[in-house]
Amino acid sequence: MGNEVTIVVYHYVRERKTSRYPAINALEPDMFRKQLRYFKKHYHVISLKDLIRALEGESQLPQNALLLTFNDCFSDHYRTVFPELLKHSVSGAFFPEIQPLKEREIILNHKIHHILACAENVPDLVQDLLNLLKQFKEEYDLEDGSHYQQKYSVASSYDPAEVVFVKRLLQSGLDFQLSHKISDILLDTYCDASREVLHHEIYMNDDQIRCMIQNGMDFGMIGYSHKRLTDVNPDQLEYEIDASKKHIIELGQDPSFISMSYPWGETNEAVVSALKKAGCKVAFTSEERIADIQSGDRYRLPRFDTNYFLNLV
Incomplete structure (x- = not known):
């Protein structure tokens, strides 16, 4: 058994040539499928719940553990990513902003x-x-x-x-x-x-998120509006976290497995303290290296961008 986990983060996953806006930098679905096959072959793909249970000392990570995470509330994740994860019996952790869901505002x-x-x-x-x-x-x-x-x-x-x-x-x-x-x-x-x-083209909706949770996906927080949590005042920080947590729980996320993907990958002690108060169990930055859950900080776990793996598959 191991103490290390490779964590990968995705954003847009779509066919650029058929997209209304092909200039947006997106991972092609075919490359996502190749990466998924590569990860299944060379790693033990775990769920967010598996990671949190290991952090809590309730279980151990397998050797070559890998966790897939998906930032933002993109419809790509429902249309393209979700079916592939189901096909391979793999769980992912998704981090939607709540403002697009409740206010129909574009981040x-x-x-x-x-x-x-x-x-x-x-x-x-x-x-x-x-x-x-x-x-x-x-x-x-x-x-x-x-x-x-x-x-x-x-x-x-x-x-x-x-x-x-x-x-x-x-x-x-x-x-x-x-x-x-x-x-x-x-x-x-x-x-x-x-x-x-x-807005309709960019984002998932509540019903799609409920469906994903019911089929084994986990949803965490990335704030209500994707503001830099390190820049907001204490009241705004509390709102960004609490409103995000409340909404994903209402959609079906197990409150025992709450997580955070930091907007812009940035955090500080005030943000970490607020997350602990809110019952958050783990949080992810944008630093690129393998995470060590024994010696590392569970509120500052690093992740690799998907582009890191482009030349490996």
Whole structure:
């Protein structure tokens, strides 16, 4: 028996060429199936409940244990992932934001994904964004657009500077409500589907989640609205956790096996303390390494992104 577990995290899983928005970075279903076959051959795939029981000292992990986790509330997970997991008699752990389920609101980060996927000319998008900053400058006491460009226009290993500027400004550079307001305007400008249609296409619904739970899947928390839990005040932190926990339990998740996938992969002592108070048993970051449940921190378990395995299958 072992103390280590390889934890894998997935996001979008869809055929890009037949998607309305093929520019969104997604894992192809065929590659997901290949990875699943690879994991079944080389690992012992465990469930979230198996992991928590091992953490509680009620059982032991098998050698080469592996856990599959799926972030966000994507309809991809119901349509594409869920049938494959059932076919292979494998359980996964899913982490849905609750705001899309209760308010039919699109999560800010998903708005940004779709804006960038729809914008054929990124320089035009940047100019539209700068114009909106000017429009809301007095109301929100904003700096000049050049200030934000200098701060956030830095190329990364994945994206050119203009794309990084759009992402970072809307994700964390502005007031949260203003980012939503500007993102809604840009969605309406660039995307050929209404926000209502986009919401329907992007997310699962409560009935689908109930079905998945009834068929052996586990659901955990990723917060109510996917805000950075390290940035919110104590009252907001409590709400993000409690509202998320309450909803998944109402849908059928066993309250003895509550877990958290940190929004943006970030946590601190205040967040961990709030999770313990809420009865959360385990939480996952975005650090990439194998998790050791004996010597590691159960509230800071690392996970590998699915891309780590692309060249192994």
